[in-house]
Amino acid sequence: MLEINNLSKYFKLKQxxxxxxxxxxxxxxxxxxxxxxxxxxxxGKSTLGRTVIKIYNQTSGQIIFDGQDISNxxxxxxxxxxxxxxxxxxxxxxxxxxxxxxxxxITEGMVIHNMYNQKERLERAYDILKLVGMNKEHVNxxxxxxxxxxxxRIGIARALAIDPKFIVxxxxxxxxxxxxxxxxxxxxxxxxxxxxxxxxxIAHDLSMVKHISDRVAVMYLGSIAELTESNxxxxxxxxxxxxSLLSAIPIADPKIAAERQxxxxxxxxxxxxxxxxxxxxxxxxRFVKSICKEESPKLVEIEKEHFVAxxxx
Amino acid sequence: xxxxxxxxxxNLNVSFNTYAGEINAIRDVSIDLYKxxxxxxxxxxxxGKSVTFQSTMQLLPVPPAIYKSGKIIYDGKNLLELSNKEMExxxxxxxxxxxxxxxxxxxxxMQIGKQIMEGLLRHENVSKQYAYNKAVxxxxxxxxxxxxNRMKxxxxxxxxxxxxRVCxxIALVCxxxxxxxxxxxxALDVTIQAQILDLLKELKDKLDASIVLITHDLxxxxxxxxxxxxxxxxxVVEKGSINDIFYDSWHPYTWGLLKSMPKLTExxxxxxxxxxxxxxxxYVAPKGCAFAPRCEYAMRICYDEQPGFxxxxxxxxxxxxxxxxxxxxxxxxxxxxxxx
Amino acid sequence: MENxxxxxxxxxxxxxxxxNVSRPSVGYWSDAWRRLKQNKLAMIGLVIIIIYVIMAIFxxxxxxxxxxxxxxxxxxxxxxxxxxxxxxxxxxxxWARVWAGARISLMIGLVSAVMQMTxxxxxxxxxxxxxxxxxxxxxRVTEILDxxxxxVFVILIMxxxxxxxxxxxxxxxxxxxxxxxxxxxxxxxxxxxxxxMLAAKxxxxxxxxxxxxxxxxxxxxxxxxxLTMKIPQAIFAEAFLSYIGIGVMPPQTSWGQLANLGAQNxxxxxxxxxxxxxxxxxxxxxxxxxxxxxxxxxxxxxRK
Numbered sequence: 001m002l003e004i005n006n007l008s009k010y011f012k013l014k015q016x017x018x019x020x021x022x023x024x025x026x027x028x029x030x031x032x033x034x035x036x037x038x039x040x041x042x043x044g045k046s047t048l049g050r051t052v053i054k055i056y057n058q059t060s061g062q063i064i065f066d067g068q069d070i071s072n073x074x075x076x077x078x079x080x081x082x083x084x085x086x087x088x089x090x091x092x093x094x095x096x097x098x099x100x101x102x103x104x105x106i107t108e109g110m111v112i113h114n115m116y117n118q119k120e121r122l123e124r125a126y127d128i129l130k131l132v133g134m135n136k137e138h139v140n141x142x143x144x145x146x147x148x149x150x151x152x153r154i155g156i157a158r159a160l161a162i163d164p165k166f167i168v169x170x171x172x173x174x175x176x177x178x179x180x181x182x183x184x185x186x187x188x189x190x191x192x193x194x195x196x197x198x199x200x201x202i203a204h205d206l207s208m209v210k211h212i213s214d215r216v217a218v219m220y221l222g223s224i225a226e227l228t229e230s231n232x233x234x235x236x237x238x239x240x241x242x243x244s245l246l247s248a249i250p251i252a253d254p255k256i257a258a259e260r261q262x263x264x265x266x267x268x269x270x271x272x273x274x275x276x277x278x279x280x281x282x283x284x285x286r287f288v289k290s291i292c293k294e295e296s297p298k299l300v301e302i303e304k305e306h307f308v309a310x311x312x313x
Numbered sequence: 314x315x316x317x318x319x320x321x322x323x324n325l326n327v328s329f330n331t332y333a334g335e336i337n338a339i340r341d342v343s344i345d346l347y348k349x350x351x352x353x354x355x356x357x358x359x360x361g362k363s364v365t366f367q368s369t370m371q372l373l374p375v376p377p378a379i380y381k382s383g384k385i386i387y388d389g390k391n392l393l394e395l396s397n398k399e400m401e402x403x404x405x406x407x408x409x410x411x412x413x414x415x416x417x418x419x420x421x422x423m424q425i426g427k428q429i430m431e432g433l434l435r436h437e438n439v440s441k442q443y444a445y446n447k448a449v450x451x452x453x454x455x456x457x458x459x460x461x462n463r464m465k466x467x468x469x470x471x472x473x474x475x476x477x478r479v480c481x482x483i484a485l486v487c488x489x490x491x492x493x494x495x496x497x498x499x500a501l502d503v504t505i506q507a508q509i510l511d512l513l514k515e516l517k518d519k520l521d522a523s524i525v526l527i528t529h530d531l532x533x534x535x536x537x538x539x540x541x542x543x544x545x546x547x548x549v550v551e552k553g554s555i556n557d558i559f560y561d562s563w564h565p566y567t568w569g570l571l572k573s574m575p576k577l578t579e580x581x582x583x584x585x586x587x588x589x590x591x592x593x594x595x596y597v598a599p600k601g602c603a604f605a606p607r608c609e610y611a612m613r614i615c616y617d618e619q620p621g622f623x624x625x626x627x628x629x630x631x632x633x634x635x636x637x638x639x640x641x642x643x644x645x646x647x648x649x650x651x652x653x
Numbered sequence: 654m655e656n657x658x659x660x661x662x663x664x665x666x667x668x669x670x671x672x673n674v675s676r677p678s679v680g681y682w683s684d685a686w687r688r689l690k691q692n693k694l695a696m697i698g699l700v701i702i703i704i705y706v707i708m709a710i711f712x713x714x715x716x717x718x719x720x721x722x723x724x725x726x727x728x729x730x731x732x733x734x735x736x737x738x739x740x741x742x743x744x745x746x747x748w749a750r751v752w753a754g755a756r757i758s759l760m761i762g763l764v765s766a767v768m769q770m771t772x773x774x775x776x777x778x779x780x781x782x783x784x785x786x787x788x789x790x791x792x793r794v795t796e797i798l799d800x801x802x803x804x805v806f807v808i809l810i811m812x813x814x815x816x817x818x819x820x821x822x823x824x825x826x827x828x829x830x831x832x833x834x835x836x837x838x839x840x841x842x843x844x845x846x847x848x849x850m851l852a853a854k855x856x857x858x859x860x861x862x863x864x865x866x867x868x869x870x871x872x873x874x875x876x877x878x879x880l881t882m883k884i885p886q887a888i889f890a891e892a893f894l895s896y897i898g899i900g901v902m903p904p905q906t907s908w909g910q911l912a913n914l915g916a917q918n919x920x921x922x923x924x925x926x927x928x929x930x931x932x933x934x935x936x937x938x939x940x941x942x943x944x945x946x947x948x949x950x951x952x953x954x955x956r957k
Binding site: 244 | 395475503505510511529530533534556575582589
């Protein structure tokens with residue numbers, strides 16, 4: 001469904017510095033699949049999501065969507081593109097316009113693309129609200145009257161309203177309580193089954209991402225460190241960063257937590273501005289060699305469907 | 314417990330007056346903290362965990378908050394009865410707090426060295442030189458390299474994890490007996506979170522402090538705490554040791570929380586177990602148990618009367634009608650250790 | 654034992670009961686109105702404003718005199734039961750003049766404020782939204798215009814357009830829009846990057862739709878408050894101009910003009926100055942208080 005080739009997004013900053021938010025990233029997502037994208041703050045996952053949706057224009061590289069090269073779109077083509085791909089945002093409080101009623105928020109997409117008439121749009125809004133677990137009566141209420149979880153559902157309803165095929169979920173559950181996260185994740189999975197949707201699921205919570213995704217990509221400072229099937233990533237992490245990431249996740253089970261081996265990552269998450277040559281992980285990696293400081297490792301298929309970018313392999 | 318009890322919250326009731334009525338935010342909450350312990354307060358947004366401890370420090374704006382009844386005993390005194398001046402002596406020197414967002418907790422226009430020294434100079438009769446040296450010592454203690462050079466820097470020159478370390482330094486500089494950590498790592502990356510939690514454990518031992526850890530992340534609880542207090546809708550629904558709560562729990566809300574977390578060992582793409590519905594609006598104090606509408610084990614009495622507290626073992630207490638001797642037996646959906 | 658069995662009878666979940674949103678549904682405006690009502694001072698301001706507006710419309714017709722009719726036999730009479738505010742040096746009834754003047758002053762205030770807002774929104778909105786070169790040019794231009802002293806600017810404009818009510822309105826509009834534009838630009842810059850804007854953009858919304866349907870409603874509160882504050886500024890400016898003799902010209906009258914005329918007889922007939930001065934001050938004060946209260950009521954952060 002989606003293929004990214006050598007995608008890069010750089011931001012020019014003052015004094016000639018360059019922020020390489022996304023640096024030469026390539027992957028593909030099959031139709032009906034969920035690709036999870038994890039990483040810590042500053043790794044560029046949000047930027048990548050927005051570049052794919054074309055909120056940002058890429059600095060270089062190619063994006064092929066549903067067989068079409070959409071790397072460069074004019075205004076009209078962009079509008080067509082928005083019908084097929086949608087985004088769900090992180091902050092349930094900022095992503096809904098507080099001055100619009102729920103109904104207006106959901107039907108806005110349909111209005112922009114001139115779909116159906118007014119009566120049908122309202123009917124569709126009712127249907128979608130029901131689908132995400134809310135009632136018809138909610139249609140005339142304002143976002144501030146709802147809880148975080150309910151607002152996120154409204155955001156999902158809005159994304160679904162124009163029948164997209166591909167949805168980028170940008171940290172949709174990070175701002176929610178744990179039990180509400182489970183509800184929203186279940187909803188997303190159910191919708192995927194019903195409508196055969198394709199997801200790019202961006203988050204920093206590895207356990208949640210692993211649960212909802214078929215395959216997971218781990219990002220570090222703008223590049224993909226490892227990409228493989230979800231269960232495989234947990235059972236057999238190859239990249240040193242993935243290994244430390246997994247070992248840092250707090251486990252909610254005393255016996256298992258006690259048995260786990262901890263790999264402590266020293267130092268801070270470095271800045272993506274003016275990165276040194278070579279592997280981006282060099283100053284925190286416990287296996288660092290001299291080649292790591294000179295050459296950036298390429299993403300290579302080490303085992304079946306298991307890609308790693310590391311000089312160890 | 315032959316340990317000394319440091320803080321005792323007894324039957325606390327706090328409400329807020331709003332335009333739509335009175336919210337009974339904290340209802341009959343009792344929590345004990347012993348010396349050297351880490352007690353985790355777990356619950357979701359709106360359950361009252363933060364408000365309970367803000368009350369301890371008398372940090373709630375009164376009005377709209379009303380302290381309806383209850384006591385908070387520290388050092389033989391009822392903290393709720395102290396005047397603001399007396400509380401000022403306690404805040405920062407005997408009971409300290411660190412908050413979720415280190416960026417807003419620090420004064421952006423003041424050098425961090427000064428911010429650390431401030432507390433010391435206020436509470437103890439020491440010279441500026443002494444305070445300066447102590448501040449550098451604290452920075453080194455919390456793991457900030459090149460401490461003496463960084464004293465003159467401003468908050469924005471530090472990363473998120475570093476800032477939280479600075480906040481910890483400020484909180485601990487006067488060697489308080491109690492540190493209240495309100496979601497200290499929620500805003501941090503996972504690898505940084507691990508570092509900060511390790512730091513807190515190390516400091517607790519070094520400085521012989523007791524910690525109240527407020528969080529919604531059960532994984533963090535396992536990592537840090539020895540005792541757990543689970544709160545829902547302003548009430549304590551269960552409290553006990555780590556093993557009690559994770560392997561021998563007696564409250565359906567706790568079961569729901571434990572089940573709704575994805576396990577790394579589980580097969581993916583299966584629907585997660587959830588707790589249906591949403592927490593109640595506390596404008597109308599529920600007649601019975603606040604969790605009843607969402608509880609699949611709810612009985613008639615659960616809707617009619619509030620449950621009391623039932624003992625489930627040593628220091629393990631639950632507030633659920635299921636534990637009443639007259640209640641029917643249920644098969645608890647819990648694991649006895651290891652895989653579920 | 655029947656009782657006990659009943660008590661512990663298994664019922665299970667009742668999600669509906671739990672989901673009841675007991676707080677009454679409040680829209681943004683109704684909530685703001687409720688909060689405004691609680692502010693006694695702001696309400697008093699509002700009442701005074703309404704009274705003055707009503708009197709401006711009907712006040713003159715309440716007496717048999719009009720604002721122009723001279724009456725050389727009844728010059729400079731202090732307030733009495735026939736002439737409620739007394740008469741001026743030409744025997745004109747002050748009550749009628751005050752309310753006729755009110756019409757002019759209020760109209761100048763309102764119309765120029767609205768024009769300032771329109772200009773400000775257009776320029777500031779476009780500059781803030783599109784940024785880039787246009788924004789830079791616009792900002793430099795506003796800075797230059799802003800540095801010209803108000804009085805000089807107004808006099809220059811009136812030299813071109815002439816004097817009278819309409820020229821005054823135009824002059825005010827052309828000087829006052831700058832502050833509005835800056836405000837709007839700041840608001841737009843702040844709102845532009847919010848997620849709901851990105852969401853609408855990724856939905857395919859056109860720039861026009863984004864500005865009209867999303868940006869402006871979200872700025873409405875701030876705009877209305879500023880509008881409310883601009884009116885007293887205009888009233889005062891008009892009074893000032895009239896006081897130095899280049900404002901509203903006879904036979905039309907305004908509060909400022911009345912104050913000017915009254916000042917000439919201040920020593921002997923103080924009421925001729927005090928009365929219009931009183932109305933100018935109270936009108937401005939009421940508008941300020943009301944504007945303050947309005948801003949507090951519309952600020953979502955202050956909501957308890």
